[in-house]
Amino acid sequence: MNEPSIFDATPLIYLGKARILDKIQLLSRRNIIPTRIFEGVVSKGKQRGDADAFYVEELVRCGLLEVQEVPEQRQVLKENQNLSPADIDVLSLAHQLRGRAITDDQAVRLAAAIENIPVGGTLSIVLGLVKRGEITRQECRQLIETMIEQGWYCSVSMYARILQKLDFI
DSSP states (O other): OOSOEEEOHHHHHHHHHTTOGGGGGGTOSOEEEEHHHHIIIIIHHHHHTOHHHHHHHHHHHHTSSEEEOOSOOOHHHHTOTTOOHHHHHHHHHHHHTTOEEEOOOHHHHHHHHHTTOOEEOHHHHHHHHHHTTSSOHHHHHHHHHHHHHTTOOOOHHHHHHHHHHHHTO
């Protein structure tokens, strides 16, 4: 895909925990983290000793991920009480760069739909890697199970739908 991917915290954290963020350049040429998200995930994560924070920082240092300041938050998004300032940064940057917001948050996805901003999430990244042949179906199942063990939320019905999708890839 040619559009840049703008990462929200949850996909960044759990794809980092699963150690597959280094493969995302296969799906999108530009992978961007808004500064506020970087500070929350990496700066605060390093203070807590989170291994995924150090991993994300290394990928930024290598140039696989880039940190970008949000020049201006969209006013219409600022009026949405369901969005945090970090959420607004992700959507504002996705809008400004004509990119795709990578988020698992339903409120952010709803706001993106209203603003006509394309979205993806943790699953779209993992399934995209399967479709490209970068990971196997079995590796995908293991990644999802690892992320769930690490605290990523996935309902039973969603997990069943994921397994169905894997059968058709």
